[in-house]
Amino acid sequence: MVNPMEKIRIEHLSIRYSDGTESLRDICLSIPANQITVLFGPAGGGKSTLLRALNRLNDLADVQEVSGQILFNGVNILDPGVNVVNLRRKIGMVFSRPVVLPLSIYQNVSYGLELMGERRKSKLDEAVERALRRAALWDEVYDRLKDPASAISGGQQQRLCLARVLALEPEVILLDEPTSALDPVSTARIEGLMQEIKEQYTIVWVPHNVQQAARMADYAAFFLQGELVEHGPGETLFVKPRDQRTQDYVTGRFG
Amino acid sequence: MERSLTSARIQQRIGFSLLGLVTFATVLPVLLIIGFIIVKGAPAISWEFLTAMPRNGMRDGGILPAIIGTFYLTLGTAIFSVPLGIAAAIYISEYAPDNFLTRLIRIAIINLAGIPSVVYGLFGLGLFVLFLRLGTSILAASLTLSIMTLPVIISTAEEALRSVPQAFRTVSISLGATRWQTIWRIVLPQAMPGIITGIILGLERAAGETAPILFTGAAFFLPRLPQSPFDATMALPYHIFVISTSVPGMPIQIQYGTVLVLLVFVLGMNLIATLIRQRARARRQW
Numbered sequence: 001m002v003n004p005m006e007k008i009r010i011e012h013l014s015i016r017y018s019d020g021t022e023s024l025r026d027i028c029l030s031i032p033a034n035q036i037t038v039l040f041g042p043a044g045g046g047k048s049t050l051l052r053a054l055n056r057l058n059d060l061a062d063v064q065e066v067s068g069q070i071l072f073n074g075v076n077i078l079d080p081g082v083n084v085v086n087l088r089r090k091i092g093m094v095f096s097r098p099v100v101l102p103l104s105i106y107q108n109v110s111y112g113l114e115l116m117g118e119r120r121k122s123k124l125d126e127a128v129e130r131a132l133r134r135a136a137l138w139d140e141v142y143d144r145l146k147d148p149a150s151a152i153s154g155g156q157q158q159r160l161c162l163a164r165v166l167a168l169e170p171e172v173i174l175l176d177e178p179t180s181a182l183d184p185v186s187t188a189r190i191e192g193l194m195q196e197i198k199e200q201y202t203i204v205w206v207p208h209n210v211q212q213a214a215r216m217a218d219y220a221a222f223f224l225q226g227e228l229v230e231h232g233p234g235e236t237l238f239v240k241p242r243d244q245r246t247q248d249y250v251t252g253r254f255g
Numbered sequence: 256m257e258r259s260l261t262s263a264r265i266q267q268r269i270g271f272s273l274l275g276l277v278t279f280a281t282v283l284p285v286l287l288i289i290g291f292i293i294v295k296g297a298p299a300i301s302w303e304f305l306t307a308m309p310r311n312g313m314r315d316g317g318i319l320p321a322i323i324g325t326f327y328l329t330l331g332t333a334i335f336s337v338p339l340g341i342a343a344a345i346y347i348s349e350y351a352p353d354n355f356l357t358r359l360i361r362i363a364i365i366n367l368a369g370i371p372s373v374v375y376g377l378f379g380l381g382l383f384v385l386f387l388r389l390g391t392s393i394l395a396a397s398l399t400l401s402i403m404t405l406p407v408i409i410s411t412a413e414e415a416l417r418s419v420p421q422a423f424r425t426v427s428i429s430l431g432a433t434r435w436q437t438i439w440r441i442v443l444p445q446a447m448p449g450i451i452t453g454i455i456l457g458l459e460r461a462a463g464e465t466a467p468i469l470f471t472g473a474a475f476f477l478p479r480l481p482q483s484p485f486d487a488t489m490a491l492p493y494h495i496f497v498i499s500t501s502v503p504g505m506p507i508q509i510q511y512g513t514v515l516v517l518l519v520f521v522l523g524m525n526l527i528a529t530l531i532r533q534r535a536r537a538r539r540q541w
Contacts, residue, residue, distance in 0.1 A: 060424075086431070095425070095429075099422040099423065101441060102423065115431055164430065168430070
């Protein structure tokens with residue numbers, strides 16, 4: 001039954017906040033492995049809520065009610081018995097603002113590993129270098145790894161945030177409008193980078209505009225006010241959407 | 256047009272001058288007190304004054320036991336109030352759910368800070384000295400001062416913890432940290448300068464208080480230094496009270512000298528707190 005290409009399957013997921021704001025209604029969606037899946041749509045549609053449900057970050061928010069299932073490698077991650085710490089290591093997240101931890105560049109990358117109890121300097125050095133190289137940041141920071149992470153530029157900080165996730169060797173990377181605070185050059189770097197590494201990971205991306213959605217999507221899902229309107233391969237969804245609302249949004253009639 | 260502009264400018268100048276004057280008026284008493292005490296007290300300060308026992312019914316000699324006593328009391332207060340205060344602040348800021356009980360606790364803490372110090376003194380007398388049978392001792396006085404200091408430490412520490420951006424916590428958790436790991440590795444180090452400032456300000460108040468130690472641990476005069484936490488002790492604030500009211504023929508410069516020593520002790524702590532705060536502000540990355 002399980003599709004080998006399918007990494008995450010969301011079944012009838014509904015989420016409601018206690019104040020009744022942004023919510024999701026009966027979402028069913030299959031997220032393919034080794035591709036970029038884009039969740040897009042106007043603000044307040046529930047994209048970020050869905051993203052944060054995938055690594056249980058909603059646990060921190062005021063969520064009143066969750067129903068349905070999210071199957072990751074065949075296990076329902078919404079199950080209260082799930083080890084969320086392990087889950088978050090396998091499903092990493094990059095946020096919309098490049099929030100570097102108030103530590104050095106090196107420590108930002110080694111942070112997740114040290115939490116796991118890794119103390120061996122050689123292992124950490126190796127992992128930090130590998131992650132920074134994969135995030136295309138090594139050449140810019142290798143000679144100042146001990147500097148505070150806040151000293152590098154915004155674009156570099158966001159790549160550092162990516163490196164920090166990559167250091168944990170995750171299976172899935174969630175990106176919540178990762179380039180909304182970046183200039184076009186830095187944005188292009190992140191986009192190019194994700195295209196390069198997507199084959200080794202499963203990427204779920206909430207873009208901050210339709211253009212980016214269209215550029216990045218191997219697979220796309222359109223959300224409107226908590227409802228999944230339609231989903232499909234990027235090339236068909238952006239060119240020939242089935243639903244009029246998708247059509248209107250993609251062509252810029254509203255949004 | 257030109258005229259109204261000029262008059263507006265004059266108004267502004269008068270306004271600013273008035274504000275400046277009022278500001279100066281609030282600072283003036285502080286400067287006067289400090290200046291007055293320094294001028295009057297400095298001649299009394301000598302090596303002997305700081306390191307000798309009092310002689311001749313405290314009219315002569317030094318104030319060593321009072322200095323040592325205040326040091327012990329401050330230290331004792333720190334031992335109890337710092338770990339408790341930080342733990343309570345962490346609980347309230349990081350763990351406690353935002354409900355009626357938590358709000359009640361927070362209000363209680365704020366109100367605790369407003370209780371007159373003599374009430375703490377009587378409370379300490381009842382609970383520590385009599386009920387727990389600690390007697391009038393450094394221990395009982397330190398515990399009493401701790402209770403008085405706790406609200407200051409808790410509320411400043413809570414404030415410092417809260418000022419650490421929420422995003423750090425979210426990021427840390429998203430990288431697989433538990434809540435406690437996040438607090439220990441990220442939040443606490445960032446809040447530390449603010450917490451330390453609060454601790455020093457709280458202890459400074461404890462060091463200068465008379466009423467809470469009056470019934471719980473302070474002695475009028477002791478011929479020797481305290482040997483254990485269960486001994487009573489002399490202390491600077493109470494000593495000042497004693498030598499200004501209860502010792503006939505007390506040389507005036509000993510009184511001023513003692514006040515000066517207490518003032519230096521307390522303002523010195525204040526200075527350290529300010530320096531820590533400034534250093535942390537310069538280093539902060541957010």
